[in-house]
Amino acid sequence: MLSSYINREKVYVEDIAKYEGQKITLYGWLYNKRLKGKLAFLLLRDGTGIIQCVMSVADVGEAIFQRAEEVTQESSIVITGQVRADQRAPGGYEILAEDLQIVHLAKDYPITPKEHGTTFLMDHRHLWLRSRKQNAILRIRHTIIQSIRDFFDQQKFVLIDAPIFTPAACEGTTTLFETDYFDTKAYLTQSGQLYMEAAAMAFGKVYCFGPTFRAEKSKTRRHLTEFWMVEPEVAYMDLNGAMELAENLVAYIVERVLDKHQEQFKVIERDTSKLETIKTPFPRIHYDEAAKILKEAGSEFVYGDDFGGGDETIISNQFDRPVMVHRYPAEVKAFYMKNDPEDQSRALCVDMLAPEGYGEIIGGGQREDDYDTLIEKIKKHNLPQSAFEWYLDLRRYGSVPHAGFGLGIERTVAWICGLHHVRETIPFPRLMHRLYP
């Protein structure tokens, strides 16, 4: 019975307005139902939307109506009927049902239309994905990823995939996941950056897009142990170029999402007026200016340190769009950052802080391109030079000024969707205390 329709072109709920007055068949699941004697209201969900199907016993007869009485939440169903506009229907359209097929009867679906706690929902993440709100968030995530790819592709960047297994750390080793790689140790990547530098020397403008892993024992709303990052890297580009690229990227993402997802923003109750202001240019402030803002706000921030989560919120609250803080003290930044020739104590780096307290969404800067200086920095950071010989080759053979950055997808989604926690921005989050489902 199923094989007769399983591969056929289907009508989806998101396109329902096009079929007004026509008889159609919808394939999906029962989201919820309300029975009222000889009248049944069935909410059918098909992944693209939810639509109310009205069934009257007088129209379909006792046998079919009995299926409506029996069908349970999240049972898979096929409904045939006429599309009509009706003010009383949520969404403005409904189906006047003529037939209902139950493909599979679900028994005791655990997630009810009432409220649930975080732990319970996270344990049922594989089912929670079916909910209206999670559907909206992950559709917005999809568009964010799509617009990132479009942004770079349109500017003729080449997508170069970075490896997941890496031989050594590019920053601290305490945050690496160690794996057994035959008779040696390998680590899950925490950044594709060093490989992108190699690729930039080969292709000019490149980016990678993939998962990264950090074994930080962090339990905050901004941390995942597995998260996705896009990392562009450009040869013959300096810090200013990186900042321009970063602000153009973020403004483009916001524009695309606002254009496409008004309906999803309504579902997740996101006030989009705070996104309408996100236009270039973004403010650029020196680390010293940021420090001054914190001092005036009475923060316990110590000059010379990196900013804490609360400090980032204080700084970002001064602006109605993301703010870029540049030239941090070189000491708090990674070995590959180039020092500012005008002030050797500063790194040519930039962090972009999202508005509304969402914190750092971008970190990047200009890379050290001088061979001798880089060697010194590797020594100063107590890193094994042997592991970086291939990286040093990039400074031996045609070194040029180059820059790039990394944008964290989940934090960007959390900010754009106005979510409290990054765990809802990825289909199956990996957290310090969660590896299931």
Added chain:
RNA sequence: UCCCGAGUAGCUCAAUCGGCAGAGCGGGUGGCUGUUAACCACUAGGUUGCAGGUUCGAGUCCUGCCUCGGGAGCCA
């Protein structure tokens, strides 16, 4: 790793001073032709996270452990 907080029905939560373990949702049965997380009536459903201790009596107090949540540091 450190600092807080919470574990009671399938789920969300109550239970006053230490004194009969309860409600809503979900499940079951019946009713209802315009419901909007439908509603109404009835009904089943419990090793109060685990192990000890105090007490006439512990969901409640004490000790240890486990799990989860919030935050810090670190980061995207």
